[in-house]
Amino acid sequence: MMRQYELVERVLKYDPKADEALLNRAYVYAMKAHGNQKRASGAPYFSHPLEVAAILTELKLDDATIATALLHDVIEDTDATRTEIDQMFGPEIGSLVDGLTKIKRLDLVSKRAEQAENFRKLLIAISTDIRVLLVKLADRLHNMRTLEHMKPESRQRNSEETLDIYAPLAGMMGMQALREELEDLAFRWLYPEAYEAVTDRLIEMRKHNRGLVEEIRQAIARKCADAGIAAETTGREKKPYAIWRKMENKQISLEQLSDIYGFRVIVDSIEDCYRVLGIVHTTWGTVPGRFKDYISAPKRNNYQSVHTTVYGPRHQRVELQIRTREMQHTAEFGIAAHALYKDQQYQATNGHDVEGADDSPYGRLRAMISSLLEAANPEEFLEHTKLELFHDQVFCFTPKGRLIALPRGATPLDFAYAVHTDIGNEAIAAYINGRHVPIDTHLRNGDEVVIETSKNHVRSAAWEAFAVTGRARAAIRRAAREAER
Ligand code: MN
Numbered sequence: 033m034m035r036q037y038e039l040v041e042r043v044l045k046y047d048p049k050a051d052e053a054l055l056n057r058a059y060v061y062a063m064k065a066h067g068n069q070k071r072a073s074g075a076p077y078f079s080h081p082l083e084v085a086a087i088l089t090e091l092k093l094d095d096a097t098i099a100t101a102l103l104h105d106v107i108e109d110t111d112a113t114r115t116e117i118d119q120m121f122g123p124e125i126g127s128l129v130d131g132l133t134k135i136k137r138l139d140l141v142s143k144r145a146e147q148a149e150n151f152r153k154l155l156i157a158i159s160t161d162i163r164v165l166l167v168k169l170a171d172r173l174h175n176m177r178t179l180e181h182m183k184p185e186s187r188q189r190n191s192e193e194t195l196d197i198y199a200p201l202a203g204m205m206g207m208q209a210l211r212e213e214l215e216d217l218a219f220r221w222l223y224p225e226a227y228e229a230v231t232d233r234l235i236e237m238r239k240h241n242r243g244l245v246e247e248i249r250q251a252i253a254r255k256c257a258d259a260g261i262a263a264e265t266t267g268r269e270k271k272p273y274a275i276w277r278k279m280e281n282k283q284i285s286l287e288q289l290s291d292i293y294g295f296r297v298i299v300d301s302i303e304d305c306y307r308v309l310g311i312v313h314t315t316w317g318t319v320p321g322r323f324k325d326y327i328s329a330p331k332r333n334n335y336q337s338v339h340t341t342v343y344g345p346r347h348q349r350v351e352l353q354i355r356t357r358e359m360q361h362t363a364e365f366g367i368a369a370h371a372l373y374k375d376q377q378y379q380a381t382n383g384h385d386v387e388g389a390d391d392s393p394y395g396r397l398r399a400m401i402s403s404l405l406e407a408a409n410p411e412e413f414l415e416h417t418k419l420e421l422f423h424d425q426v427f428c429f430t431p432k433g434r435l436i437a438l439p440r441g442a443t444p445l446d447f448a449y450a451v452h453t454d455i456g457n458e459a460i461a462a463y464i465n466g467r468h469v470p471i472d473t474h475l476r477n478g479d480e481v482v483i484e485t486s487k488n489h490v491r492s493a494a495w496e497a498f499a500v501t502g503r504a505r506a507a508i509r510r511a512a513r514e515a516e517r
Contacts, residue, residue, distance in 0.1 A: 065106045234269065255312070299357075471498050
């Protein structure tokens with residue numbers, strides 16, 4: 033298990049201004065709170081939040097996110113309360129931990145729910161703070177890495193959820209390495225035979241092609257050097273799940289499988305990207321229909337690169353990605369790449385701003401994610417997934433964390449009737465996330481709703497206009513008739 037000082041040092045290394053005392057406090061608090069609890073593997077429970085925090089240090093996330101990772105299971109699994117977290121760590125971390133607690137409760141509620149249901153949960157998380165989602169993804173990654181200790185049913189369920197929901201989400205957020213690891217772990221448990229066949233074939237091809245990858249890599253590197261371009265060229269084998277998906281989509285067999293290698297050329301400037309492209313295209317024959325310029329037209333998750341495929345040395349099909357160092361950083365870390373940036377730096381490095389974003393860098397990221405979701409282009413993001421976006425419902429919580437699903441446009445009055453008819457009949461106003469609001473306010477995903485009631489209130493039929501659900505409207509009519517009598 034990682035030591036306390038090791039974790040703190042890791043954070044300080046990329047963020048010297050990080051709050052050391054906060055990290056220490058969170059470490060000790062979570063360790064004590066989980067006490068003697070054990071994981072399915074028999075390891076101390078605390079090793080799990082600690083690993084989750086470690087994963088997030090690889091993404092270089094801020095101190096609040098790391099502290100949240102350490103604390104992410106304490107409210108649900110120990111005696112710790114939200115109030116206590118707020119007092120010890122401040123309301124910012126309190127609300128982040130609360131977000132993760134809500135997601136965890138939803139997991140318990142809807143064990144047998146459809147995939148789309150799961151996706152909605154994530155939407156709720158997104159709507160509060162993007163960091164909740166980053167911690168959730170790291171949480172899922174660690175659980176997937178340790179899946180062998182779980183029962184077969186939960187292995188199956190976790191793997192399905194991971195393939196359908198979390199891996200695509202990581203991709204949507206531009207975090208490719210995270211996506212690939214989640215996919216391969218899930219693939220291994222869901223389709224063990226296919227996984228084995230693909231990895232066996234990979235090993236065989238590796239033996240067969242030994243030298244070829246290096247030969248191609250050197251050929252590209254030499255051409256760049258001849259033109260006086262400083263370039264870093266790497267060759268890379270595709271991941272088992274990506275290969276399998278390709279086989280499924282294109283209906284090809286393992287034997288026909290050829291282009292399992294990809295090459296990447298990293299250069300200093302955009303100009304050099306196009307110069308390398310020119311060299312490659314004039315040296316080798318291009319494969320038609322494979323050229324894509326994501327530099328002049330970046331993907332919605334800010335991914336930038338030039339892609340092309342050529343018939344390279346020994347007439348091998350060679351897939352190439354050409355990009356700058358900055359583009360590489362964004363491609364690797366996605367959303368998290370900008371997590372530590374101050375606003376101005378973020379804009380300067382990013383070039384294009386997000387409309388309607390709030391002032392904080394995280395507000396910006398959140399706005400970016402919601403715009404990704406709203407404009408979800410099936411071809412770009414949801415390819416190969418079963419995800420569906422549902423815009424017709426809002427999910428809200430009681431103060432105790434019970435989930436209330438309502439149609440879009442629903443009000444606290446609908447919420448009150450959904451909880452209990454008596455509460456509905458006595459409802460006069462509400463608090464949404466602690467703010468006093470009128471009874472006809474539209475609810476939004478993730479809202480925590482407290483209903484203000486009055487025993488003396490006499491319901492009139494006019495209140496029907498404040499509700500949208502059939503249940504609430506019928507109950508209002510009934511209460512109004514009784515009141516008249
Ligand atoms: Mn966890």
